[in-house]
Amino acid sequence: MTAAMGNRNVKIAIFLVGLFIVAILPLFFNESSGFIDDCTLALAYIVMALGLNIIVGFAGLLDLGYVAFFAIGAYTMGWFASGFYAEADIHVFVGEFASSIPGIHVNFLIVLIIAAAFTTLAGIVIGLPTLRLRGDYIAIVTLAFGEIIHRIAINGDEVQIAEGFPLTNGRQGITPVDKIDLPFIEPFTSLNLRPWYWVALALALFVLFVNFRLRDSRLGRAWIALREDEVAAISMGIPAVKTKLLAYGTGAAFGGMSGAFLASYLNTVNADQFAFSFSIFVLAMVILGGLGSIWGVVLGAVALTFINYRLIPDVLNDVPNKVGLDFDLSELSFGIFGFLLVIMMVLRPEGLIPERRRQMELEQGIGTGDTELDLVEP
Amino acid sequence: MTDASPDLILDARDVSKVFGGLTAVGGVNFGIPRGGIVSLIGPNGAGKTTFFNMLTGLYKPTTGRIVFDEKAITGGRPDKIMALGIARTFQNIRLFGTMSARENVMVGEHARMRAGLFGSILRTPRVRREERHVSDKAAEELAYVGLPPNTFDQLAINLSYGDQRRVEIARALASDPKLLLLDEPTAGMNPQESDELTALMHRLRDERGLTILLIEHDMKVVMGVSEYITVLDHGEKIAEGLPEQVRNDDRVIEAYLGKGAVHE
């Protein structure tokens, strides 16, 4: 027992040291350095990947339409914190600059909560009818929902909620979006990226905390039970749809929060951001790191962010040209992610940092589906 | 078990299940007296497990109605039926493979727990207390069914076959059921383990007032433990009564020796 306690203390100490280093990291770089930019993106993607991890890793629901929650979160920021609805004149707890321009301008923290609420609601609306289906059907239905949201985003400029209030701004994007402006702190700017980094870090820590707490809880047990043997789980009193919905809704909320943050950080809400390939980008982070493995997913998110935004476009972009091929590596980016998915699933399905249970399930074929008792009754 | 019988904990009437034209269970009437130990027997493919699955909500009956403890449960959801007080084990053990014995039993207590999403995230004192309580109760149940204490925190799939059966029973008991359904609990057990299980069933009834329904192939166990026996063949009830009566029933002998002799 004391050994275990000691082990735990060591872990906490390592975590705190690591956290300290991560927290002071921006101070060693220029205020507007590209590295801090990449790190901030990586943190925002950690939030998404950990959100998706609750859905795919914990509850075992393959969601191929996670981009829908990114979109809804981002649009929430676009609707409630930009000059997009210039005919309205609503200002709620915002700084001097935002107060002086037309449009709906609501404080970042409030929008963050609204975004979480909207995406949770969307998660429930999507999940309620679909989560009774078998796993592969869930995957396709969520994909279809993701595509529907994408199409609505593209064509939403034709849809008027009210006169002068189109749903989206299509491919042109809603831009600019309000920068974060918190009480007692200087308004954020695009010249100093450090505060953005710290906000993203705070969000990531929050999601990390929720992931750990949920994993070791009554709900966490119920998710494992459902994904390993749904028949036994429901026979033991676990309500399947409700329990899955809790995972789906929670994961959705984090996707929405990260989306809202990114809208403000990237200063645009553009329909082209919400393509299917983004869902796969986030899924690849979870698979690379290890399904259900919290630290693995963090690693996966950081790795793929840097591969996508640094390694491929900057460092390795010329490699094909150097070996005599007529294309840039950046053209290959989603092929690379596809390749990564195949390679990981075939060679190391448990990911870089395997989660103990998931590894057992994969090695011993636990939860390989149930042909003996078919629950899909006519 | 006639209609006049006043205290049935479970009363199934005219229950049938048809799969794409094939009748697995056809119009069975079946009652279990409160506090009884009742067996459902019959050759393989007689529809016993299908009947179990209808009682626990995994299948919706094609016709008929099922009343448990004065509440209609026909076609209800498995988790709700479980919460009302019917718990079960499975013919081919279905423990959660990556969980320890204790965690498996804790899943059985799911329906009795309160911790929700926010409680779990915040880990409030109430949630902590509940987790501790549930963990202790799981250990109690495991001890009650006779699992050696040093195996409580081992992975369930690493336990011996007999111990896995015990964990499954403990998991069912964890929900404080009124009616316990055991699907071939002694399958694969040696005679000594079977005897222990028989004793356990008596204890469950006597000490906890549980009603037990079991599907069983081992006639020694069936005759030793049952107060009442119902025999299914080809989805229909062909006999029922006291062990003595069933043992000497011509149709039962025919069902078993005629066609069923090949199956054990």
Next chain:
Amino acid sequence: MEAASLPAAKPKALRVVQDWLSKYGLIVVLLAMPVYYGIQDLSDEGDLSRLGGNIVDGLSNGSIWALVAIGYTLVYGIIELINFAHGDVFMIGSFTAAGFFGTIGLTAGMGIPGLALGLFLTLLVCMLTTGALNVMIERVAYRPLRGAPVLAPLITAVGFSFILQNVGLLWRGGSQEGIGDLINSQNTLFTITGVEITNGDLLAMGTTIPLVILMVMFITRSRLGKAMRATAQDPEAARLMGINVDTTISLTFLLGGMLAGAAGLIYALYQTTIWYAQGFTAGLIAFTAAVMGGIGNIKGAVLGGLIIGIIQQIADNRIGTEWTPAIVFAYLVLIMVFKPSGLLGEQTREAG
């Protein structure tokens, strides 16, 4: 009877309505669009020729989807996997066709015999390419994962879809590419009651119908086809009966891939525009068709393909092409949620 405690059963009328809805609800939903616009046409223009035109175009498009949908349904029938890369295999079929046209120098001015021969050669090349590709994908990405959790091969399928899209991107660039209108596809051959039948319509239906008939005959009559059906029913039993399950599965992928290749060629000729991303949408549309018809059922896939083609054409023509994918995907969601067994779906394997 101590029936006092029993709650009242559902009112009979409600049950009847429910039964009716589960039987015919999907058909009603599918008929909604044609009937609505048919009535509109009748009141606006006095005849149904516009709707008729939609339906003919829809059937042509739909026959392409039907060919792709059969590939989904065959594979799902045998290994219960949604072969997500299938739409991109279809795209590779189109690209192969476009490439081969150039190789053999096929042009519209060649005269009918030369053109017919050239197209037939192209058809063979496309079918062999995509058939082989599909077999390779199964070998590399799905076979190692047999026995793994269901979602593992689905993830590799998505991965392969991306790889193929990237192959397409590198092969012919990132923008929509017009290819020569070899068959003069919009040329009206003849008109029936105001509805124009074009070269393209004839080609699409004229290729699809024989291919589907051949396919059905192969599966129902030949030994290999019987092995496929046996494996689909029960792989374990099939193995015990001496059927080589691996070979049978490879064969299934071969057939599915070949049909996708044929569809790719027809698509290229009919639409005269190809694009590396065409496979993604096409794949989802064809999958919708397969589910609509009842996955695992070949006739269902054809029926679903034709219906979805008509829906798509009506949506294109009346609502706007930019909304069509959203409408088709909405159908996909509705069907999967409310009638996952589809129109002609067989009940899933059941044990008592």
